[in-house]
Amino acid sequence: MAAAREGADIDTWRRAFSAALKDLGHIVVVAHHVGELVGYGKATWLDPGARDARGMPAGWYLTGVIVAPNHRRRGVAGQLTSARLDAAVARGAQEVWCFASAVNRASILLHEQLGFVEVTRDFALPGLEFSGGEGILMRWQS
Numbered sequence: 001m002a003a004a005r006e007g008a009d010i011d012t013w014r015r016a017f018s019a020a021l022k023d024l025g026h027i028v029v030v031a032h033h034v035g036e037l038v039g040y041g042k043a044t045w046l047d048p049g050a051r052d053a054r055g056m057p058a059g060w061y062l063t064g065v066i067v068a069p070n071h072r073r074r075g076v077a078g079q080l081t082s083a084r085l086d087a088a089v090a091r092g093a094q095e096v097w098c099f100a101s102a103v104n105r106a107s108i109l110l111h112e113q114l115g116f117v118e119v120t121r122d123f124a125l126p127g128l129e130f131s132g133g134e135g136i137l138m139r140w141q142s
Helices: 001-008 010-022 076-092 107-113
Strands: 027-031 035-045 059-065 095-101 117-120 137-139
Touching: 001 027, 035 076, 059 076, 076 095, 076 107, 095 107, 107 137
Parallel strands: 059 095
Antiparallel strands: 027 035, 035 059, 095 137, 117 137
């Protein structure tokens, strides 16, 4: 799924996911339907200050969710996001952050439905770019 959506070869993604599963600073959750992988989501502990970021506190960040096209609009992304929130809380998080393109209404609505609120549009992380040029930083609190 990651290779198909993001590019790069499957072995590169296998290595990346294998490393993430061994790192306590990463959370990876998957969704299955009748034995088929239909989606995955990731969360990562980020210290943006150590990465020359602006306007982003250290903490758990939702860092991506992908759902197979034939399983979209069925609640899979919401379940994956809830599972990532639960995993972050189990690791001591009292708040979780996410960022999304300001033009990605589906992502924004999903996160709002789960209790995320917009914090700012004035933030930056080197290497992070948004379609449409503007991003939204959102926060969820337990």
